[in-house]
Amino acid sequence: MTQTDEHPINIHEPRAERYNPHAIEQKWQDRWAEEGLYRFDENGPGEKFYALTMFPYPSGNLHIGHWYANVAPDARARWMRMRGYNVLFPMGFDAFGLPAENAAIKNNVDPAGWTYSNIESMTAQFQRMGTMIDWSRQFATCDPEYYRWNQWFFTEFFKRGLAYKKGGLVNWCPKDQTVLANEQVVGGACERCGTPVERRNLNQWYLRITDYADELLDFSDTDMPERVRAMQTNWIGKSVGAEIVFDTPVGPETVFTTRPDTIMGATFLVLAPEHAKVAELTTDEQRPTVEAYIAAAGRKTDVERQQDVGEKSGVFTGSFATHPIGGHQVPIWVADYVLVTYGTGSIMAVPAHDERDFAFARKFGLDITEVIRAEGAEPMGADAEASYSGPGMIVNSGEFDGLPGGKVSIDAVIEKLEGAGVAKAKTTYRLRDWLLARQRYWGTPVPIVYCPEHGAQPVPEDQLPVKLPEFKGFTASGQSPLKLDREWVQTTCPVCNGPAERDTDTMDTFVDSSWYMYRFLSPHDDQHPFDPAKANLLPVDLYTGGIEHAILHLLYSRFWTKVMRDMGLTTQNEPFAWLRNQGIILGEDGEKMSKSRGNVVDPDDLVREYGVDTVRTYLLFIAPWEVGGPWDPQGINGPSKWLGRVWNVFFGERTAGPDEAVTVADLRYGIHSTLKKVTGDFDRLSFNTIVAALMELTNILVRARRSPAYGTPEWDEALNIFNLMLAPVVPHIAEEIWHERGLEGSVHVQSWPATDEAAAVRDTVTIGVQVGGKVRGQVSISKTATQDEALAAARAEPDVARFLEGKAVVKEIYVAGRIINIVVK
RNA sequence: GCCGAUGUGGCGGAAUGGUAGACGCACUCGACUCAAAAUCGAGCGGGAAACCGUGGGGGUUCGAGUCCCCCCAUCGGCACCA
Numbered sequence: 001m002t003q004t005d006e007h008p009i010n011i012h013e014p015r016a017e018r019y020n021p022h023a024i025e026q027k028w029q030d031r032w033a034e035e036g037l038y039r040f041d042e043n044g045p046g047e048k049f050y051a052l053t054m055f056p057y058p059s060g061n062l063h064i065g066h067w068y069a070n071v072a073p074d075a076r077a078r079w080m081r082m083r084g085y086n087v088l089f090p091m092g093f094d095a096f097g098l099p100a101e102n103a104a105i106k107n108n109v110d111p112a113g114w115t116y117s118n119i120e121s122m123t124a125q126f127q128r129m130g131t132m133i134d135w136s137r138q139f140a141t142c143d144p145e146y147y148r149w150n151q152w153f154f155t156e157f158f159k160r161g162l163a164y165k166k167g168g169l170v171n172w173c174p175k176d177q178t179v180l181a182n183e184q185v186v187g188g189a190c191e192r193c194g195t196p197v198e199r200r201n202l203n204q205w206y207l208r209i210t211d212y213a214d215e216l217l218d219f220s221d222t223d224m225p226e227r228v229r230a231m232q233t234n235w236i237g238k239s240v241g242a243e244i245v246f247d248t249p250v251g252p253e254t255v256f257t258t259r260p261d262t263i264m265g266a267t268f269l270v271l272a273p274e275h276a277k278v279a280e281l282t283t284d285e286q287r288p289t290v291e292a293y294i295a296a297a298g299r300k301t302d303v304e305r306q307q308d309v310g311e312k313s314g315v316f317t318g319s320f321a322t323h324p325i326g327g328h329q330v331p332i333w334v335a336d337y338v339l340v341t342y343g344t345g346s347i348m349a350v351p352a353h354d355e356r357d358f359a360f361a362r363k364f365g366l367d368i369t370e371v372i373r374a375e376g377a378e379p380m381g382a383d384a385e386a387s388y389s390g391p392g393m394i395v396n397s398g399e400f401d402g403l404p405g406g407k408v409s410i411d412a413v414i415e416k417l418e419g420a421g422v423a424k425a426k427t428t429y430r431l432r433d434w435l436l437a438r439q440r441y442w443g444t445p446v447p448i449v450y451c452p453e454h455g456a457q458p459v460p461e462d463q464l465p466v467k468l469p470e471f472k473g474f475t476a477s478g479q480s481p482l483k484l485d486r487e488w489v490q491t492t493c494p495v496c497n498g499p500a501e502r503d504t505d506t507m508d509t510f511v512d513s514s515w516y517m518y519r520f521l522s523p524h525d526d527q528h529p530f531d532p533a534k535a536n537l538l539p540v541d542l543y544t545g546g547i548e549h550a551i552l553h554l555l556y557s558r559f560w561t562k563v564m565r566d567m568g569l570t571t572q573n574e575p576f577a578w579l580r581n582q583g584i585i586l587g588e589d590g591e592k593m594s595k596s597r598g599n600v601v602d603p604d605d606l607v608r609e610y611g612v613d614t615v616r617t618y619l620l621f622i623a624p625w626e627v628g629g630p631w632d633p634q635g636i637n638g639p640s641k642w643l644g645r646v647w648n649v650f651f652g653e654r655t656a657g658p659d660e661a662v663t664v665a666d667l668r669y670g671i672h673s674t675l676k677k678v679t680g681d682f683d684r685l686s687f688n689t690i691v692a693a694l695m696e697l698t699n700i701l702v703r704a705r706r707s708p709a710y711g712t713p714e715w716d717e718a719l720n721i722f723n724l725m726l727a728p729v730v731p732h733i734a735e736e737i738w739h740e741r742g743l744e745g746s747v748h749v750q751s752w753p754a755t756d757e758a759a760a761v762r763d764t765v766t767i768g769v770q771v772g773g774k775v776r777g778q779v780s781i782s783k784t785a786t787q788d789e790a791l792a793a794a795r796a797e798p799d800v801a802r803f804l805e806g807k808a809v810v811k812e813i814y815v816a817g818r819i820i821n822i823v824v825k
Numbered sequence: 826g827c828c829g830a831u832g833u834g835g836c837g838g839a840a841u842g843g844u845a846g847a848c849g850c851a852c853u854c855g856a857c858u859c860a861a862a863a864u865c866g867a868g869c870g871g872g873a874a875a876c877c878g879u880g881g882g883g884g885u886u887c888g889a890g891u892c893c894c895c896c897c898a899u900c901g902g903c904a905c906c907a
Contacts, residue, residue: 239907256906309905356905622837624838692839766844770844773886811887812887817843818844
């Protein structure tokens with residue numbers, strides 16, 4: 001198109017134009033990519049800062065939640081960069097897992113093809129966000145170059161005895177046709193698909209996370225939100241107590257208790273229905289009853305079991321155990337309120353002091369013996385309505401009577417029994433070993449071969465990766481698809497070279513995410529999982545993501561790091577120095593966004609309508625970032641209008657306004673107090689108040705533009721600092737402004753400005769005056785006014801004087817720059 | 826039941842123990858316009874006022890949204906874990 005005389009376009013006057021994000025955003029994204037502006041250089045200057053957002057699953061569509069999770073960390077990473085840090089901010093894809101396989105089954109397509117095409121489209125969507133992510137480091141966990149190291153780690157774990165195979169009851173999801181780790185069973189149902197899990201007796205691979213249970217309870221090298229720590233601590237479930245042996249007709253039976261001090265109140269034993277000794281202990285007379293009970297308990301799903309909580313059921317075995325101190329006989333029962341998976345699968349029941357044992361004893365008419373009595377309490381009668389688990393003195397316990405319940409008496413009981421070899425202090429955890437194997441195709445093959453001669457052998461390092469066989473379609477048999485590929489299964493033994501078979505299971509995808517943050521250090525390294533020379537980039541300084549991974553991913557990656565440390569791969573105890581969780585953006589209706597509810601907000605639509613910078617700003621502004629909340633479709637008008645006004649502050653026509661009285665001092669105060677606030681708010685991740693402060697400053701600048709302060713050197717300073725403060729939040733408009741102002745380079749490589757502390761406080765302050773603690777007026781005084789000056793000014797204020805009339809002044813408070821309070825009587 | 830959060834205008838929210846409601850949305854009025862949108866300007870907790878107001882009740886303090894104690898409600902996690 002050529003310029004015509006009718007429509008002269010003065011290209012040197014874009015300043016008269018309105019802010020148009022669509023005219024500038026793509027341009028800058030392209031230019032930044034071309035120039036490699038965000039390429040991380042580990043040899044670059046400045047202290048390193050590793051910022052990471054939990055990598056997404058390549059579902060194929062980037063939704064507003066991904067934006068919410070990434071924009072704020074991006075703004076913060078940009079700010080750190082401007083402050084002189086050498087910032088690593090990478091991104092990848094958590095690409096193995098069931099959705100690909102399900103899509104593959106449904107449409108008979110290759111999960112790999114489906115996944116990589118999703119990654120491609122999601123990367124493009126991601127790049128529209130305008131982040132400083134260094135895309136040159138991107139990888140997907142389904143890349144053989146990545147999962148090779150999963151296999152390498154597995155074989156290393158195996159050599160160290162941290163990966164082992166054992167038989168036992170496991171959780172099985174009938175829908176997903178695979179076993180699940182305990183962490184992936186929520187309320188008795190599959191964490192992924194909600195199907196109630198079944199228990200199956202299977203031989204499976206585990207990782208020995210329980211070896212690290214105690215260390216995982218120690219959070220001293222990682223700053224995680226209280227609720228995450230609480231959830232993990234809860235999950236690990238440490239209980240300090242003792243194991244105590246009761247003699248039975250078929251040999252000694254060890255029970256675990258946290259209350260050895262109540263042992264004289266133990267009036268019966270209870271075994272879990274699955275306990276190995278039940279059959280032996282059951283007398284012939286009781287056998288039909290017990291077997292029926294065990295069969296019924298076995299049929300119950302976990303979901304049904306949980307619904308029955310509180311409702312006690314059980315049967316008597318017909319046998320008795322000998323009380324280790326009293327020497328008397330106590331009956332042995334079977335009940336499903338005792339879990340075979342916890343402690344020893346059997347308990348000594350102390351109905352007087354345990355709610356569950358009490359309910360059970362009442363229901364079946366078993367003895368209740370009080371052994372702890374609260375100070376001043378009446379003895380527990382036969383008609384007691386509840387157990388008592390509070391503090392008190394030991395009673396009815398012979399030599400222990402009169403000791404305080406708790407530590408002292410616990411130690412006394414253990415000490416006595418320890419001598420006879422029938423008790424020892426013991427700590428039990430709820431945490432189980434991590435069940436690793438999955439009976440699925442789209443994952444990392446377990447690198448083990450089974451040789452008839454040499455048993456399970458790890459695949460040697462030089463033969464890794466064990467690549468997944470080519471996709472040949474699925475059958476509906478429910479068997480592992482790998483199992484069906486005979487050609488793939490048949491291999492040779494690494495020891496004797498004889499015929500052997502591959503393990504046909506794949507790894508839990510949480511293996512992939514347990515160490516991916518290390519891979520970003522050297523994503524293309526084919527000699528190590530990560531280059532040891534880059535280990536100085538560890539740990540991740542700020543890790544952000546959703547709370548849904550509070551236990552699963554975070555606990556597993558903490559465990560992985562501790563093993564890596566013990567292997568000598570890192571000196572860090574923790575992968576993440578600092579963890580914060582963003583909230584969730586809900587639909588307009590306050591419900592979780594979902595296609596079925598029709599309340600989904602599409603970021604691509606928003607970008608088309610408002611531009612990237614507006615969407616970024618609104619996501620920062622909508623709520624405190626760690627809280628989140630419902631999407632307000634009208635709310636985005638605020639940020640949209642704001643950026644229009646920002647543009648006009650720099651390039652708008654200068655209209656003569658009403659007599660604005662913004663002084664140069666006001667201007668400097670506005671700029672430097674805002675700078676101080678924004679700097680502090682970035683530090684504490686308070687993104688919504690950053691935007692608010694920038695908006696407030698814009699309001700000042702709009703007025704200043706019409707005041708005598710316009711055009712002064714202070715005005716130029718203000719624009720410069722404002723431009724720099726905009727950069728982390730709204731990178732495109734900030735860059736455009738930078739260049740329109742005729743400045744060189746990129747605004748994003750500039751230094752964050754320094755606050756002039758003197759300018760950030762006012763010389764004259766307006767403070768409230770209280771009389772008797774109630775605000776009655778305000779006075780404008782010098783910041784450095786003395787108490788006498790301040791009080792004189794306060795008394796002179798008519799609104800204040802009115803309330804002082806006829807009153808005796810008791811006390812006068814003056815906090816410089818804050819408040820005056822005159823206490824009267 | 827245990828653990829962890831959270832409760833402030835119509836709405837999202839702000840506030841180192843120091844003038845509660847910054848900033849924004851919505852709304853109202855005005856300017857511009859033939860008109861509308863956009864934009865710009867003004868107002869916006871309740872109450873006529875005295876005053877009352879940060880879930881409720883106590884307390885500490887000259888002064889409490891903020892600190893302490895006791896409740897209530899909502900959300901999240903775990904849940905027969907001995």
